Amino acid sequence: MKNISWGILGTGSIAAKFATALQSVEGCSLTAVASRSDSRAKEFADRFKAEKAYGSYEELAGDQDIDVIYIAVPHTEHKNTAALCIQNNKAVLCEKPFTLNVKDSEYLINLAREHKVFLMEAMWTKLLPAxxxxxxxxxxxxxxxxxxxxxxxxxxxxxxxxxxLYNPALGGGALLDVGVYPISYATFLLGKMPDNIVSRAIIGKSQVDEQNVIILQYKDNVLADLSSSISAEIGNDALIVGEKGIIKVERFWMASSARLYDNKYQCLDTFDEPFRANGYEYEAEEVNRCLREGLLESPFNPLNVTLDNMKIMDEIRAKWGLIYPQEQFTKSS
Ligand SMILES: NC(=O)c1ccc[n+]([C@@H]2O[C@H](COP(=O)([O-])OP(=O)(O)OC[C@H]3O[C@@H](n4cnc5c(N)ncnc54)[C@H](OP(=O)(O)O)[C@@H]3O)[C@@H](O)[C@H]2O)c1
Known part of the structure; x- marks a missing residue:
């Protein structure tokens, strides 16, 4: 089995969780980490026993020993850092939300196709066994x-x-940070795009959405009732209601269990399986598998679906009139 050499770009909170998960995955190693600061890179590399620590993202992207780079920087930095890696012919696993908007997602997807490198959004929820x-x-x-x-x-x-979370210059707001999960979950389970979207948001004093509610209406009388917040504890569960039964998933975005009921709430089936590490190991394993098989995208988490979810989020933001500073610049340029 070919050993896959990982690099991690960024040294914040999710980078540490992913590095922890990688330690539980066979056939790969954390070879290098990169930070904007030498000392943070060194500290992170020491903590997770990475061979190399770089004080710039460019050095990591240019490292010939690296197969794949995990992008763990704020949303606004995904496009440029992922592009840097792709241009250096590195496979990329990019944190959610993939980019700020559809235009930037299309740019990255086209770039990856041009360079024939693997690219995937780190929507780990879809790869969890539950x-x-x-x-x-x-x-x-x-x-x-x-x-x-x-x-x-x-x-x-x-x-x-x-x-x-609150800074518009870093792509703050509930939709891009956590709303991406219920939206991706609905697309994942239904396998189709909505025909109609209704949404309201509370735009707070920093001009990002602190709370939102979203209704997606699909053909054949299907509805998704989704919400997200960075200011209110609104719960983290999912309920999927069918003609014959109901599925309940507690903390669906990090689920390790699920329950299947009939219409009278008699439990028919259950799934319970603790994570081997912290849940991020499954997306890492999927990337390793794809790289070994020479795939340029994951069949479980393909780029056209990432793009569909970005389209939904663009449409929702257009309804609210929420434009990020980076987008205002792009519009007038
Ligand atoms: N999958 C999940 O469960 C999950 C959970 C949390 C977050 N995320 C996603 O992961 C990304 C990072 O989130 P996080 O919570 O890890 O953020 P964080 O703790 O703030 O860390 C982000 C890191 O990015 C680097 N960075 C580069 N440019 C930056 C800038 N302009 N401002 C601040 N930091 C910058 C910094 O590392 P250096 O200074 O060392 O370069 C920083 O430590 C976000 O897109 C978020 O949506 C995913």
Missing amino acids: NLRVKHWIDDGRIGKVLHIKASFGFHADFDINSR
């Missing part, structure tokens, strides 16, 4: 035709204009 089982139950017809999906992801974070 959620793969949920999808299996649906595809097997265990709840009949899906009629309704309800999913939310929200928490309270104190307002801080400097934080990634």
